[in-house]
Amino acid sequence: MTEETERQYLNQYNIKDYESPLYSVDIAIFTLHNGQLKVLLVERAAHPFKHSRALPGGFVDLHIDADIEATARRKLVAKTGVDAPLLEQVTTVGNASRDPRGWSVTTLYMALIPYAPTADFVDTVSEAIWCPMEELKELSLAFDHQLLIELARERLKNKTAYSVLPLHVLERPFTLSQLQHAFELLMGKSLEKKSFRRRILNAELLHQVGEGVPEGGKGRPAGLYEPSAGSERHLFVRVFGD
Amino acid sequence: MTEETERQYLNQYNIKDYESPLYSVDIAIFTLHNGQLKVLLVERAAHPFKHSRALPGGFVDLHIDADIEATARRKLVAKTGVDAPLLEQVTTVGNASRDPRGWSVTTLYMALIPYAPTADFVDTVSEAIWCPMEELKELSLAFDHQLLIELARERLKNKTAYSVLPLHVLERPFTLSQLQHAFELLMGKSLEKKSFRRRILNAELLHQVGEGVPEGGKGRPAGLYEPSAGSERHLFVRVFGD
DNA sequence: CCAATAGTGTCTTTGAGACACTATGAG
């Protein structure tokens, strides 16, 4: 019995000889603006679902991308101009029915960035819009992107309860009230002021960098804070907000 | 300007026209046996890495699998005969270098099952072995499977600290001492007996179903417990073991 | 003064850590 060597096998191997699912990477980019949680949607330029709204995403470029996170980052930078944000893999969804072209798999990432108008980074206004999460249900999105957004939203909510994820949506410096507000929007519930401040300050994640004006120009000036180095990765041993 | 319709586009679409990464599903199956955490390894029957040890896994069967979890479950059942276990997606790894055939993506699942000898479910003993995690470092595994196992191991450790995941590796019924031992092996640290029992019993996840003999035939008989319906999904608000 | 926002004092409750203690069986 002659055994094929691995070298021989690789020489004659051709990926196109096998039936393989479509593989793509999608990214749910969140921000806060005007007291609302918003997600970035683009208009699809090609079939299928041409002209429908969808999450930014697409196929891996085998020649440019070193890994799938690079694919996600490439899409993120193209639509927002932001690099070095919070970018995190959420999950991978793959089945026979999510894409009319056939069996399809997508790895979903989520990103969290401070608000910036999309107009600065895309050619046409309609190409990318910040959609408030509250208006999402009314839209009909391409593929299963409505589901993907829900999955990312869930992760956002859960992780906010035991991390300092919301730091990533604020411009620096920020006040503790602004930070609490960000937590409340991401968690979808209001938090007790004293408990919140005790938790954040006791963890020694922030350092004060001065005083600023209060929200809306009225009231006592608030302390301004910035995260200390590495503090964005802090995890609490207890979830917050009961 | 004539616009192609979506129907026309789909009719002439052919997935093989595009360069796409390889896509596979791998699964790290864990169990406890003889006081050790073990992971199931199989011997690869084909190139690349023919005859190397690897995680069970492989390509999606587009005609059989409804979704990627079905692919993972199919592999799990084939190697262990176990269905309806804990089966959970860990992460997806994809890059240009992990497979000698080219750009490759794999979605990693992990499963947790009570111990059963592999011989009952595979044709040859060498086809599947339970490898103690302590002996893993010395082995040279196919692809990046050493890394994949580490990722699954990390998830196991983290999730054990805020869930009741270890319930899935025990035969029913079990004693609280056995359960604590399972927790300790999965977390890789010893736990304080009183704290452990208080935590588990206060959560009302178990019901007692009698008394059994103690470990090793000596000492006071222990209460025997089974999980109540749905309790496997309980999450604590506080991580255990500091 | 008032309104508005920022920030504190302090009591209660929950649940983990430590660790010594008691309980029940086999020999």
Add this chain to the structure above:
DNA sequence: CTCATAGTGTCTCAAAGACACTATTGG
């Protein structure tokens, strides 16, 4: 009795919830 394993009593400590209180600004 002793040894081994199962299970409890109870004190301390960390941190969240509740909520009333004080502080600092603009008008």
